[in-house]
Amino acid sequence: MTAPAELDIVTRFGTFTVDPADVVTFAHGLPGFERCRRFVLVSAPSLDPFTCLHGIDASEPSFLTLDPRRVVPDYDTPLGDGDRHRLGVAADDALLWLAVVHVDDHDAARVNLKAPVVINPRKMVGLQVMAADTAYATDHLLDGA
């Protein structure tokens, strides 16, 4: 008998050990990283206040992510019927919303509030919402938010 192997995740933000049960499937990957279908979300004191969404397929992309409500407290992006279906959302599912952080050419931190990553922890599936009609920007300035 062998115990379920733990997964060592090597990111540029550190090496973390995760449970294989924590792997989240993105059926279509993320835009720009369509071939990466499996991700893990790493929380660690060294990353706080961020979490690291790390791909374990293809080019193994790593993203710093943040709860968008820590940037805009009343943050609300509606989830369309198609996205709800793809996430397998049931009425009482608590979804996990993540905004992806990037750094611009002037070294300013920005966060993508227009296209949040949404994970349904009950199904361990996720996707990046592609909202066209939203006032949020892909490059909301994070510094001093």
Next chain:
Amino acid sequence: MLVFTRRRDEAIVIGDGIEVRVLRTGRDAVRIGVTAPHDVPVHRREVYAAVCAANQSAASVPVTSLEQIAGRLRLHPPPEPVE
């Protein structure tokens, strides 16, 4: 590229269950209706491209930025968990 001429209310069908219909035409714009199975995401190309660019940039955030960003952030407190 396949090129079609379609009039208003005419459509094309792609594969199994994807239909693209011309709803209205104007001088500079065409209103299009897309019917697709739920597991097929449909996006405006420029929105998808903008998110691609943001993701590409995000995937190359240098590790040195982490502490710098975190150090100068003033975030709102974490929201209360919903019971």
